Amino acid sequence: MERIFVFLRSPAAATNVLLGATIIALILANSPAAPQYMSLVNLKMGPLTAVEWVNDALMAIFFLFVGLEVKRELVNGELNTNAKRVMPGVAAAFGVIVPALIYYLIAGDNPEYVRGWAIPTATDIAFAIGVITALGSRVPNSMKVFLTALAVIDDLIAIIVIAIFYAASINLMYLIAAAVVIGCLIYCNRQGYVRPLAYIILGAILWYFILRSGLHATMAGVILAMTIPVQGKIGHKVVRPMQHWEHVLSNWVSFLIVPIFAFFNAGVSLAGFSMSDLTNPVVLGVALGLILGKQIGILGAVFGMVKLGIAPMPAEANWKYIYGTSIVCGIGFTMSIFVSILAFAPGVTQEMAKGGVLIGSIISAVVGYIFLRIAGSNRKECHIGVYHNC
Secondary structure, three states, X not given: OHHHHXXXXXXXXXXXXXXXXXXXXXXXXXXXXXXXXXXXXXXXEOOEEHHHHHHHHHHHHHHHHHHHHHHHHHHHOOOOOHHHHHHHHHHHHHHHHHHHHHHHHHHOOOOOOHHHHHHXXXXXXXXXXXXXXXXXXXXXXHHHHXXXXXXXXXXXXXXXXXXXXXXXXXXXXXXXXXXXXXXXXXXHHHOOOOOHHHHHHHHHHHHHHHHHHOOOOOHHHHHHHHHOOOOEEEOOEEEOHHHHHHHHHHHHHHHHHHHHHHHHHOOOOOOOOOHHHHHOHHHHHHHHHHHHHHHHHHHHHHHHHHHOOOOOOOOOOOHHHHHHHHHHOOOOHHHHHHHHHHHOOOOHHHHHHHHHHHHHHHHHHHHHHHHHHHHOOOHHHHOOOOHHHO
């Protein structure tokens, strides 16, 4: 039992659980148990199927957690001043624009495929930080901070993209009802109400109204996160609800919600997949968008800012670390698969998009890890002398 607790507290634990869920899904989808696996995925549970409950309800909690992370970084974290936001903000923006452009150049001439342009623009913060963390002292801490800030901004951009470009037809009455609930949440915040019950009840109502409005239901999680108070008082006791919510949700999201999402969505059948499918515009656009687009966009943005004197190089970093980190940012996985579900209806094109995500993410993770491991191989010796000369 003690070994289990030690494992769960380790930095790579969440990444390993997520990877395990993905592998199990792939094995089941390509085994004699595939019909049973698909029956479970599409099992009708009330008004939604099992996979719809995962993607619309559980992922709303995931986005609540993401929203809390974004708010924390903006309020008192690595993004709490304009100076701190410049480099990761510009890098994240170009890390979205270049992959989208690569996808569009490869697949954009087909009207059926063009909706997938946002799939390779996302970075999976859990996987990416898991890779960097696994490298330990071989990578300077400033790069971990840079990656965290960049991934948080990347998530924020992904949220905006989903809200604007992947909304269904809007039902105005439900949208108005959602706006009223948001007003109630803001009122609770302004009045200094810090107990969780009101926010939970209003958040559940908001989720339902947004689900029915045509916006994606996960937006409810982000909106709720923005209304959770940073701190307040219960009697004479100072409490920090935002920090508490994030702490409570952390393990649930890392060890349950995201692995369940991977289990239900990463089961790509390879039965009809051939080598020629690797040149399918969607597979190629998504994979190359993640592998090449992320590193070109992020490295190019940082290079431009440093050379123009807009922002300094992160402490103890060099161009090898910047480049290696930009490769790791090509791990799209959770958010990219989620966008592929929104972009394409279930079927061949969606499966091709997921295949591209898996290919691009795996290559980015392996190449990024190897590159940074080699780049940081003499880092311990560098600590003895002057590191920036290494």
